[in-house]
Amino acid sequence: MPTDKKRKNRKSKAQTHMPEAELATTSSLEDTEAVPSGAAQPNGHASMMPAATAGRAYTVSIAVPGSVIDNTQTMELATAVAGQIARTAAIFKIDEVIVIDDATNREPGTIGAGAAFLARVLQFMETPQYLRRALIPMHADLRLAGTLPPLDAPHHMRATEWATYRDGIVLSSVPGEGSLLNVGLDKDAYITQALRTNVRVTLQMGPQPTQMTLQQAGLGSGQQVLFGQLAKPSSPRESEGTYWGYTTRLATSLSQVFQDCPFEVCCKLMPAHC
Numbered sequence: 001m002p003t004d005k006k007r008k009n010r011k012s013k014a015q016t017h018m019p020e021a022e023l024a025t026t027s028s029l030e031d032t033e034a035v036p037s038g039a040a041q042p043n044g045h046a047s048m049m050p051a052a053t054a055g056r057a058y059t060v061s062i063a064v065p066g067s068v069i070d071n072t073q074t075m076e077l078a079t080a081v082a083g084q085i086a087r088t089a090a091i092f093k094i095d096e097v098i099v100i101d102d103a104t105n106r107e108p109g110t111i112g113a114g115a116a117f118l119a120r121v122l123q124f125m126e127t128p129q130y131l132r133r134a135l136i137p138m139h140a141d142l143r144l145a146g147t148l149p150p151l152d153a154p155h156h157m158r159a160t161e162w163a164t165y166r167d168g169i170v171l172s173s174v175p176g177e178g179s180l181l182n183v184g185l186d187k188d189a190y191i192t193q194a195l196r197t198n199v200r201v202t203l204q205m206g207p208q209p210t211q212m213t214l215q216q217a218g219l220g221s222g223q224q225v226l227f228g229q230l231a232k233p234s235s236p237r238e239s240e241g242t243y244w245g246y247t248t249r250l251a252t253s254l255s256q257v258f259q260d261c262p263f264e265v266c267c268k269l270m271p272a273h274c
Contacts, residue, residue: 055238059263061096062089063251066103066115075144082121083148089122090151093243096262097122101252115250117141121148122248127200128156130184134169135200155236155244159185165236165244166205166228170195174218180225190214190225202235202244203228 064085072078089097099119103112120141125148127135136142150156155167168183173194181189181203189203190212210227214220236242251257 054241056241057238059095059237060093061098061261061263062094063098063100063254063257064118065100066112066118069114069117070103070112078117079121079144079148082118083125083145085118086122086125087149087151089246090126090153090243094246095237096247096249098249098251098257100254100257101250111250111252119248119250121145122246125151126153126245126248128167128184130159130182131167131169131200134182134198153245154242157184162205162209163242164204164207164240165231165242166203167200168203168228170197170199170201172219173197174216177216177218180219181228183226183228185226187211187224187226189228190219191228191230193230195230202231202233204231204235 068081068085069078072081085097088094099115099122101112101115103114106112120139124132124136124142124145129150154163155165157163157166166183166185166189168181168189171180171182171188173179173196175194177194178190178192179195181191181201183189183203183205189205191203195201205226205228211224212227214223214225232238233244236244247262249260249262251260
């Protein structure tokens, strides 16, 4: 079991690389290729959709220093602290968690051990369980993350639950035919766009399941799939007011919290950084 002193000495790679390698990425709607869709037929899934509510246009971000992990004495305590931060973010519907790397004597191009540890556990906790094996690589920092209680966020749906939106990962893709995705159900989902494989995306599945038989030979003609449409990750929040998890971002300074803000409101508040 590593001590606090050993964990402080661990180094990670450059900050721009770690999230891209270990956090599921979301495909851009502009990078997709549209293909006419086939006919879709409803199946017998029971709808478990929540009551419709007004959409939410604003976002909420919080910043947490990585030193909250550096100050823990054991791996168990460090994992528990990171898990509590993730749960707090989910309870209060936080859209972005910014981990500030405030480690001292950090070499250029590296990330402090505490900030890297916190970011990894936050990413692990936010990812739906049925996507973790494909999207989250094994790492020593996540050795005890599986013991944390799940967030049970709205986008962490079970195989028996149905909602208008669902997250999935691209399993296979053929230009001109579309893509098959694992969405945590008994059948794969089909979309008409050809996307990169192993990418996490949000799909609009409709108020009720629509089942169809694939006609595309490259994707496996004849199999039964669920029809879906590509959506923005913000669509559940903006259209229904449904909380759809948080993104994790690393910042090496307080100014970078605003400089790299992905939301438009940051440009309105800090125009000099945009």
